[in-house]
């Protein structure tokens with residue numbers, strides 16, 4: 342008797358990123374109705390499974406689809422517009438003026454399409470998104486077949502999207518209602534940062550998140566200046582202020598979290614909060630080095646994020662895994678800090694848990710959604726391969742991604758996006774926006 346499934350993937354290695362931290366050789370993953378049905382040795386699959394389609398990945402490692410714990414997808418259209426500036430000059434002199442001139446429904450749709458293509462091609466199947474015009478972002482992610490947690494953004498100044506905090510919340514919640522129940526989307530409440538959102542707006546965020554059972558997604562303790570300014574304006578550090586306003590809890594995801602002392606870390610741990618670590622963005626804006634080893638030791642869940650393309654300038658989680666591992670070693674003066682296995686977990690399972698999707702994605706286990714990424718380790722520049730997890734972090738890059746599935750649907754095959762949207766369309770649209778933005 343054989344079991345009928347939709348898809349059987351035979352891989353040289355399967356790394357489920359499960360509790361056992363196993364690396365399974367010559368295993369198969371069976372997919373049915375968009376979910377992982379079974380993970381079993383190939384010789385068993387040959388006799389027990391009959392698949393509508395079989396994919397042979399002879400030299401490949403199959404891992405969970407990568408999860409980008411923090412991004413602003415549409416900022417792909419602002420890639421390279423303002424390099425080599427620290428955060429506040431970057432925001433105030435370049436990014437916010439550009440956004441106030443150009444951000445629109447069309448900008449967000451086109452920018453998100455470009456970003457989703459880049460992420461999917463690089464093995465990223467889900468992102469945690471914070472930007473303006475969430476309907477336009479949802480339309481783009483839906484067209485690309487990419488999973489996302491979309492932020493109901495709140496910021497206490499006007500932009501082309503909304504006039505004030507009430508307007509942001511109303512528009513964001515309307516978008517949430519329109520897309521509720523969509524298989525690719527969840528919503529979070531996303532106050533921008535402690536220095537741009539008032540106490541009154543933050544209190545509304547806390548009560549809405551509790552009422553709607555949403556995660557909260559927020560930049561916090563990104564720079565030394567942010568902490569100093571909070572002390573001067575509010576008499577307390579940003580995290581203490583957020584705690585007193587009721588924002589901290591297991592659903593709170595703090596982004597960056599660079600300038601934290603032992604007390605801040607203990608506060609985050611006490612409330613069961615999660616972190617989105619964005620090492621490239623933190624380096625490029627010279628924000629600093631997040632104390633990842635101390636935060637791990639305190640039991641915090643830490644996912645990896647790229648931030649947007651204007652501060653990174655790629656949406657590449659292979660790069661973030663490598664940077665996270667190397668930077669933590671330099672910061673700790675200890676080569677054993679943040680080994681390859683931890684970096685891979687931060688880009689998959691821990692990121693999924695941090696953004697509230699831990700029960701559904703982030704590992705290769707029966708019952709989880711079939712969001713998968715295959716990486717070809719067969720090239721001469723990948724040899725020899727003693728440990729595929731080491732290679733994923735220290736050798737391979739997104740150019741080795743050969744196949745990507747979201748909910749069991751192929752999004753990348755043979756390194757090529759499988760969408761009714763070709764590269765030339767994406768490039769032409771980006772070029773049109775470049776002309777507008779430069780004029």
Ligand SMILES: CSC[C@H]1O[C@@H](n2cnc3c(O)ncnc32)[C@H](O)[C@@H]1O
Nearest residue numbers: 413436471472473494496533560649
């Ligand atoms: C409210 S939508 C997002 C808002 O955040 C800006 N942004 C992008 N990257 C960062 C960062 O690292 N710190 C703070 N703010 C950032 C983005 O340009 C939008 O205005």
Ligand SMILES: [Zn+2]
Nearest residue numbers: 413560648649
């Ligand atoms: Zn950001």
